[in-house]
Amino acid sequence: MNLEHRIAIVTGGGSGIGAATSEMLAASGAKVVVTDISEESARQTADVICQRGQEAIGLGQDVTRIDEWHQVFETTAKKFGVANALVNNAGVSGAGKDRLEEPEGLEAWRFVMSVNIDAVHLGCRLALEQMKVSGGSIVNISSVMGIVGGAGPAYNASKGAVRLLTKSIAAYCGKMGYPIRCNSVHPGYIWTPMVRQIVDVSDEVSTEEELKEMLLLQHPIGRLGRPEDIAAGVKFLLSDESSFMTGSELVIDGGYTAV
């Protein structure tokens, strides 16, 4: 899959799935704008890519802020040209605070929603403005927790909303005649900092090894996911090989939702 025609923005690219995705897209020929609320980590990912002779820049961006979205699209246009790919990957789990019956639950709900769904809405809105004539592909990172319950209520609800926002955007682009595809990706448990932090708030496990064992039992394939497993799906959805896919949900979960 050749992505030489892609100018891609990847949010939350300083860590985990976003970092692996940025690297894989660049390795396939895309010019990649890596953004993260941690500017340092975004730059680190971009540096890794540039050291391999591929093209990337790293930018600080809080995805909940529309002014920072404008800046990211402007910088992208100046550096590489108009963006034609967006990966809405930045996300938070709300782990330990996303509790229905606790007083802090409402605050956690609003925070998780602001990052996991409001920001995806912002990114898609600006992407449509940029891409409605020249075209593009948007990938929104949801979760298996956007399909079945089992996480905190805010995380579940935000990821379910990402799934349907994606379909709504796909339908809207079709209606408006915009040559933009929009799909969601639904990872099972991927061993990243977001998952490792479960150990700090869990009542069931007290070490990373115990956490891994517990999660492993929920994945029939017999291993946890790696960030590269998800990056490969995103790469496919940004490539021309998936040109008949829009409004789809690509589940990459080692069988988590099959049982």
Ligand SMILES: NC(=O)c1ccc[n+]([C@@H]2O[C@H](COP(=O)([O-])OP(=O)(O)OC[C@H]3O[C@@H](n4cnc5c(N)ncnc54)[C@H](O)[C@@H]3O)[C@@H](O)[C@H]2O)c1
């Ligand atoms: N790891 C998993 O098991 C898993 C499973 C399903 C879905 N996901 C989703 O995949 C995405 C990436 O998760 P990950 O596991 O790589 O997590 P991670 O914590 O390793 O990386 C998330 C990145 O997002 C950044 N970020 C957080 N808030 C931000 C903000 N307001 N603006 C910009 N950047 C921000 C963080 O700084 C971090 O670099 C998330 O949307 C997550 O919900 C992860």
